[in-house]
Amino acid sequence: MLCLGLEGTAHTLGVGVVDSEGRILSHVSRVYRPEKGGIHPREAARSHASQVKAAVKEALERAGVDLRDLDLFSFSAGPGLGPCLRVVATAARALSVLTGKPLVGVNHCIAHVEIGRLLTGAVDPVTLYVSGGNTQVIAFEEGRYRVFGETLDIPVGNCLDVFAREAGLSPPGGPGVERLARQGRRYLALPYVVKGMDLSFSGPLTEALRRHREGEDLRDLCFSLQETVFAALTEVTERAVAHTEKKEVLLTGGVASNLRLREMLEEMCRARGASLFVPPPEFCADNGAMIGWTGLLAHLHGVRQRVEEAVVRQRWRTDEVDIPWRR
C-alpha cells in the first residue's frame, strides 16, 4: 500500500511517499524562510500554496510512481499554524477527490514519534520532541501517547531562535547559538525553571537578552543558555524515564541536531542504563514521510475519515489521539 503524506504545520512544506512496509520512497521539503523576523503564518501559507503542486509532482517522480498508484493521502491536521495547516488539508482533500482514494489527517507530534520509531528501531521510548513550535516529553501509556512534560510558555527552539535573532546572529538561530556556545568558557547563571515535569524558557531567554544588552560576552551567553535549557530538558526527560521505567529515549524535532543536547541525553541514559535513539536529521525536522507513515498506520488499523471530516485542528493535543496500531 502506498501513501502520500503532506506536512505543513509551520515553516516546512513536506511531501513524502511511503509504503506499508515502512520504506520511504521519496520525500521533498520546501522551507519558507522569512526575509527577517519570525514566521508569519499567512506568508508561510502563501509560500506553501504556491509550491505544493510542484512538491507533490517532484515527490511522485522521485518515488517513481504515478498519482494513480497511490492508495492513501495523509496530511498534518495539527497542531500548527492554521493558515499553513489549511493549505495541506486542502491539497489532501483535492487529491483524494481527484483520485477517489481515502485520506486521513494525522497528528504532527505523533508523526514525529512514529517516524522516529520506524527509523531507529526504538520500540517503546520516552520521546523528547524539541523544535521551534513544540517542546514535549511523550511516552506511550495505556493506548495513548501521554505528555509527561511540556513547556509552560515558549518552545525551546523558539527560545534559541529569538535569542539568536536579537543577538544579531544570522538564521537559522539554533546552529548559530551552538557554534558560538562551543567557544564559551564562563557559565553565567540563568534562571533554571523546572516545575515538576514541565519547563519554562521565557525566564532564561529574558535574562540572557538582558545580559546581552549589558555587553556580556556573546559566546559565554550562548554557552550558558544552552547549558541551562538543555540541562532542564534532560532533567525532565530523566524524570519521565524514572517514572515510566522505560529503557529507551528518542530525541527528535529540529533541536535534536544540537550535539550538546545529544551529549547530555547520552550521558543521562548511560547513567540510567537506557539507550538514546536519534533519527537522521532530515527526519528529525518536519517532513512529509512522517505524515505518510503515520497515515498508513492509522488507515491500516481502521481509522477512516470522510473528505468533509478532514479538517484541521490547530491545537490538537498529543494525548487526544487514539493509537489503535499500538494496541
Added chain:
Amino acid sequence: MLLKRGAEAELHVEDFTLHPLGKGKVVVKHRVPKRYRIRELDLSLREARTSLEARLLSDAKRAGVLTPPVYEVDRENMRVVMEYVEGRPLKEVLEEMGREERRRVCREIGRYVARLHRKGLVHGDLTTSNLLLTPGGDLYLVDFGLGEYTSSLEARGVDLHLLRRALQSVHFRIAEEAYREICSAYLREFGKGGREVLARAEEIARRGRYIGREERGALLRDGK
C-alpha cells in the same frame, strides 16, 4: 537499604541512633551528582534544592500539612535525613481504593495544597508518587525538592496544573473526578482568592498547548 532511585536523588532507609524514640528508621535523601550538566550548575542546583527542601518540609508542617520530620541537613554531601514514614505511595492505591475513601483522600489533598499556598509555599511537584498513605489513613506529603517560597498566582496555578497533569498521565480513568474533588476542597480551605488560582491553572493548561506566534509574542512581551 536503597528504597528508591528517583530522577534526582537516591532514598536510603537507615537505622538512626539519634532517633528521638531511642532507635528508629530514617530516610536519607541523597542528591547525587548529574554528570550531564556542568559542575557549577550541578552543584548550585543540588545545594539549593537540599537546603530549600529541609526548610519547606518544616514550614509545610507548620502550615498544617503532614510531612516527615527532618533530623539532619548535610549540605556538604547533599543529604537530608528525615523520619521514615510507613505508608504506600498514593500512586499505587488511589485507583484501587473505594470511591468514598478516594473522595476523602482527594479532599485532604485539596486542603493540603490550599494550606501550603496560603502560607506562601508551593510544592512544585505534586504527584501521587509524592503522597504517602499510612495504614492509619494519614496522608503525608513528601519530596519538596522542587518547591519554593512564593505567593504568586502563577506559581500556585502551576502547582495545581501539575497535579492535574500527574493525575491525567497516571490515573486517567479517575483523573477528572479526582481533580474536581481536590479543587472543591481547595476552594473551601483557601477561601477568598481560591477561584483565581483555579482559573489560572486552567489558563496555564491552555498555554502549554500549541500557541500561535502572536500569543507567544504577547507572552514574551508581558514577561510571563
